[in-house]
Amino acid sequence: MLRVDALLVVVVVVSALGVVASQHQARKLHTELERDQARMRQLEVEWGQLQLEQSTWAAHVRIEKIARQRLRMQPPGTGQILLIEGSP
Numbered sequence: 447m448l449r450v451d452a453l454l455v456v457v458v459v460v461s462a463l464g465v466v467a468s469q470h471q472a473r474k475l476h477t478e479l480e481r482d483q484a485r486m487r488q489l490e491v492e493w494g495q496l497q498l499e500q501s502t503w504a505a506h507v508r509i510e511k512i513a514r515q516r517l518r519m520q521p522p523g524t525g526q527i528l529l530i531e532g533s534p
Contacts, residue, residue: 502508513519
């Protein structure tokens, strides 16, 4: 009978240690999940800012302004335009 009691105590202790280890692992994984979700939200905000910046840099008005000011480009005059018609 003493042998069975000792075996049951060992089984209970091992089981308790398993529960503690699994709870620790679950908490660790939950913390990692929350950190990754926070990083994901941060990256989504950054992605939105980059899209806004890209649309600003690619705006036609801005490109035309730079072409006129920095490159001194102008629209062609009516005498400089050639119309080429394709055959049907």
